[in-house]
Amino acid sequence: MFNMAPKKTALKKSLGETTMLKRSVSTRAKKNSDVKLVDESSKRKAVSPLKQLSKRSAFGDITNDADLSKKIATNKKDSKKNVETISHVKKNLKESENGNKAVMPHKKTGRSNIPTFPPKVQMAKANTKPEKVHPSSVSKPKCDKTEVLTSVRVKSPDSTDNELYLTAVEELGSSSKKLTTKDEERKKVLLPPPGVEDFDAENMGDPVQVSEYAMDIFSYLKEREAKFAIDNYMERQTSINTAMRALLVDWLVEIQENFELNHETLYLAVKLTDIYLSKVTVSKETLQLVGAAAIFIASKYDERMAPMLEEMLYVCDGAYDKKELIRMEINILNKVGFELGIPLSYRFLRRYARCSKVTLPVLTLARYILELSLMEYTFVSESDSKLAAAALLLALKMKEISGWTKTLQYYSGYSLEEIQDLVFKLNDMLKMKPKEALSTVRNKYSHKIFFEVAKEPVLAEVNL
Incomplete structure (x- = not known):
């Protein structure tokens, strides 16, 4: 069952600095035949009010083309003509070698049916020396017709682009x-x-x-991190606070789970939200709209089948209409300059874990730490690559595995001294008392499919 941000009427209530946005949105159990209640113990799936979608053929109906038979006949005729032309060229080349003059075929209009060859392979008369006929093969003792055919593309001027060619396979x-x-x-x-x-x-x-190209790709992503750096934008926001942002990220995690979206989609949505909030001052009534538009954009970028617009409006429980969501989507894209290839900490984490060949439970624990950090505003200004390295090192320490090896230092580009302070901050985050309103990530990683890493004992102190 969904637990999401409230409607506009509920959001208009005054909130103190320490009072967090309470989620009162739930899956609507109205008398609607299209809406079905889902058992909480089973896998949660977003319920869409739009179940009947029209089907469309992939290539359309081509049987109604009145000129189809003519087109097929024309293509067959051109193809046959082109094959005859190539056979004639081979015959002329053979006659040219025997000392006879090559006769090029002509149409009734007098125009040659064969394009002019490039100068370096131009046809020569019978009395021309081989050196002058083929300057490109001066160093070779002999130039046969096979070499000429493999150096020339022969095509009829009346043929189409998808017809037969003689190509240089050698x-x-x-x-x-x-x-x-x-x-x-x-x-x-x-x-x-x-x-x-x-x-x-x-x-x-x-x-x-x-x-x-793997090393070059991740080096390029690290260079681009400075372009998407986020400052302390909460100082400029007058209507929202860090608690409201944490509640919004928790809601985005729940959407990612219910729609079964990729983790990259979640991280990109949070990044787009922070970039937009760092450039635009928003009200608390608009905050959920920013998050919904951000994950809608991220889904289009990272998913094979992104949620529909009506589904995004549905999970917002009617708090916004279609025009508002589309307008916010346009605003976010304008503010980020339509650049969605943003470096994400999740991608760096997978790279570091693969290079160091850690086990899947260790990687899952690092993902849990990294996903918890999405809700903490204190990590917004941190580098994504450094944050991923620190999360992996903390997971290795919690599993009592070797620390920061030379392999990790080489592929991440960070030494132990550069990430140790960030490791301590992440461990302090784990030691904080869990908040009931922000329990989606902990519940998610308490499942057996994620090796119950959320139940892993927290370190009292981290010894690096």
Whole structure:
């Protein structure tokens, strides 16, 4: 059952500095045949009021095209003409080698049916020397017709782009050898220092891992962090406070769970919300609208099937209409400059965990720590890459595993001295008494599917 931010009427009540926004929105159990109540013990799923959607063919109906038969006949005719042309070229080339003059076919209009060859492979007369006929092959003792055919693309001027070509297939072998050489040189340049496991080299044969570019990709993301840095914007906000922001993030986590969205979608939505709040002063009635529009944008960017607009309005329990949500979506995109490739701490965490080859329970514990930090305003101004490194180190310490190894230092780019203060802050966050209004993340990671990492004992002190 949903527990979300309240309607506008409830939000208009005066709130003190320490009074947090109470969520009174729940799944509407009205007399509606389209809405079904879901058992809380089962997997929570967002219930959409729109169940009947129209279906559409992927390619449309092509049987109604009156000129379809004509088009098919024309294509067959052009294709046949093109094949005959290529056969004629091969015959002329053979006659040219025997000393006979090559006769090019012509249409009735007098225009040549074969395009003019490039100068370096232009047809020559029978008495021309081989050196002058093919300047590109001077170093070779002999130039046969196979070499000419593989160097020329022959195409009829009346044919379409998807018709037959004579292509130089033999040239692919030399280019692939060059790429292999470059890859070997690149591996030598990016060779990690002694004592560091070369994770990218081990996965070089897997094209999905893009091991050749992984280091460059994450180095580029670290460089872009400065562009999306967030300052202490709460000093400029007059109607909202840190408690309201924490409640909004908790609501976003619940939406991510109910719609079964990716974790990257959640982190991007929180980032978009903070960037917008750092540039625009909003009222407490508009705060939920900002969060809803942010996760709607993030879903379009990261999900294969993003929630519908009506579903986002539904989870807001009618607090806003369609025009308001679309207008807020446009405002957020304008404020971020339509740049959604924002560096996220979750992506850095997965990279560090994979390179250090930690177990899935350790990674899940680090994800739990990182997701809890989303609700804490004190971590808003921290670097995402550094925050991910600190969360992973704290998870390793809580599981009593080796600390900050050379491999982690190499792939993260941070030394132990650079992240130790952040590790202490994250551990202090875990030691705080849980708040009943902010229990979504703890309940989520208390499930067996997440190895019940939320029940892991908290360290009294962190020894690094």
